Amino acid sequence: MMRIYNTSSGIIINHNNQYFLTEEKSWDRFVNRSNLFKVISSELQQLQPNDDLQALTNSAILTPIGNQEVWASGVTYFRSREARIEESKEAKRWGFLCQGIRCRPAGTFF
Numbered sequence: 001m002m003r004i005y006n007t008s009s010g011i012i013i014n015h016n017n018q019y020f021l022t023e024e025k026s027w028d029r030f031v032n033r034s035n036l037f038k039v040i041s042s043e044l045q046q047l048q049p050n051d052d053l054q055a056l057t058n059s060a061i062l063t064p065i066g067n068q069e070v071w072a073s074g075v076t077y078f079r080s081r082e083a084r085i086e087e088s089k090e091a092k093r094w095g096f097l098c099q100g101i102r103c104r105p106a107g108t109f110f
Contacts (some may be wrong), residue, residue, distance in 0.1 A: 002040070004030075008060040012053050015044055019053035029067035 003014040011022040011030050022043065024030045033039050 004040075005057045006062045006064050007056045008062060009056050012057055013040060013044065014057065019051060019057070020047040020049055021053055022045055022047070026066065027064070028068065043080035
């Protein structure tokens with residue numbers, strides 16, 4: 001198993017419970033390399049394990065993102081329900097079906 005950490009001391013790879021500090025300092029360059037798994041596997045053969053790095057993976061972790069764009073979207077249950085009621089010609093029926101624990105389209109029964 002392999003885990004990769006972005007830390008304040010650099011990029012740390014945990015491979016088979018051994019910890020390695022990569023020479024690459026830029027998270028963006030590190031994660032955007034072609035054939036990432038192959039490159040990391042090759043790089044690990046040249047790095048020396050350092051058990052002291054394990055402590056950093058518990059205390060000095062940074063977000064695993066650099067300058068990449070982040071896209072996210074979401075709709076709350078309540079807002080989604082409101083939109084369906086507004087769009088529905090049978091608003092009363094939607095309201096009834098969405099009152100319980102499950103919300104399901106009108107005409108769908110389990």
